[in-house]
Amino acid sequence: MWRVVDKLPNISGSLECAGHCKLGRPILVEFCVGRAHRLQGVKMSERALKDLNISQSADLENGKDNSVKPCITKPMLNGNKCANKEEKAPSACQDAVTNGNEAVIADVEYIDSENLVDLPDVNGALSTLAKRLDSKDWVMTCEALNNVRQLAMYHKERLQELLEHLVPLIVKSVKNPRSAVCKTALMTCADIFKAYGDLMVDSIDPLLVQLFLKASQDKRFVCEAAEAALISMTNWISPLLLLPRMQPYLKNKNPRIRAKASVCFSKSVPRLDVVGIKEYGMDKLIQIAATQLSDQLPESREAACNLALELQAFYEKSQASTSNEHEGEPSASPDAESWEAFCQSKLSALSAQAILRVTSTTRKEGEGVTSAPKEGLAVGC
Structure with a gap:
């Protein structure tokens, strides 16, 4: 069992600790209960403090200062000890200023x-x-x-x-x-x-x-x-060279990568000519658009909407051109039916509905007609 303490009388002088604090007030000492041990502890403490005070007084008279200098550098924890890493302050400051100036120049x-x-x-x-x-x-x-x-x-x-x-x-x-x-x-x-x-x-x-x-x-x-x-x-x-390189990133696990790849992909397709689209594959392009329409990020879905509209415009234009060559007179209604038939032949029923919803809604909005969305479809653009 431990308990406190006696005040130590007649202790003169002061103890300077690590150059930071001075003890000039009565000191409390803890020691084991028992008269003999307590008296012995008091005497030993008095002797130790007197010897230390005498030693410090002598050093002060001789012009010496044994106190620990304050730490100028940042303390580093080294086990249970506080170690001071020595650094050349002027050099470090100069480097910091120099690096700072260079950083500013590089930034601007x-x-x-x-x-x-x-x-x-x-x-x-x-x-x-x-x-x-x-x-x-x-x-x-x-x-x-x-x-x-x-x-x-x-x-x-x-x-x-x-x-x-x-x-x-x-x-x-x-x-x-x-x-x-x-x-x-x-x-x-x-x-x-x-x-x-x-x-x-x-x-x-x-x-x-x-x-x-x-x-x-x-x-x-x-x-x-x-x-x-x-x-x-x-x-x-060239889009014909670039599209195959970008296509794998449309299925990347990272949704942000998929989104940016979708945007670049949709912007590259319009640069394809008729030969390029046929070579790359119209069916492959419409399948990509349908897949991206269900992506979790709005950026991907918007890019898929734009791609679907580009493909519809190209498909109907090519159909009209073919019709003109053979019959000499374009027909709007068969073209629209052909686009719907094309989507249904190349896509699953749900994907075809999603593509047709996007393209038909956009067309009617352009004509000033509001189209109500079909039930069961939740495709946002």
Whole structure:
């Protein structure tokens, strides 16, 4: 059993603890119950305190200060001890300021494609390009990415020789958690899509998933750069080559990837000509539209609506053209029936109803007639 205590009288001086606190008041001592042990503890405590006070007084007279200096650096927990990691404060501060300045410059210097100028030393830039793209210095990486953009614009043929080896490094930069590097890499993607077009198809697979992911990010300026890269991709790469590359992402487990893939897919289809749609397969396209109509994200469903309308317009136009060739006079009613018959022949009953509901409702709304939705269908666009 433990209990408190006696006040220790006649203790002069003060005890300085770790340079922070001083004990100048009576001290409470805990010790085991029992007169003999208690008296012995009091005497030992008095002797220890007196010796310590004498020692400190002597040191002060000699001009010495044995107190522990306050910790200037951040304390680090090392087991049960508080260890102080030594750092060079001036150097760290200087680096922080320098890095801060560089970060600000990198953040504001996002150069638009039309403002890119030619490189003064093309050979020097090309010789170190891969090394700088793979650098741990993110500022150097951003500079190298901008060099890729400049070379793609002004020295397209020379950069093409290195493009196969550079694309994985560009993908790595797109994945970079630092937003400045990521955005610059996305701007680079947009420029190389424009410069090389169909030549990028064989290298595009590792880029696609990253572009879809970044386009659905919360950071607005990264999202906008990714959207611009996707628009450049759909504008400059042939849809007949691009659609098969994007189709697997329409079934991706990530709903955001599916949504962005659906949007790009629906925007690429209108760029197909009659031969291209027939080659890709009208039945395959209508099945894709029907599948995306039931997706969980509104963005996917809206893209599927747009795709269904594009396919309907193309189908009816092609049917009318065929009718003109053979009969010399188009007929609107058979065309509409042919579209309905086509959907019913290529899709399940429920999917065909969903597609027909979307296309017929939109057409009647365009004519100023409101169409009531059919019962049992819950397809939103």
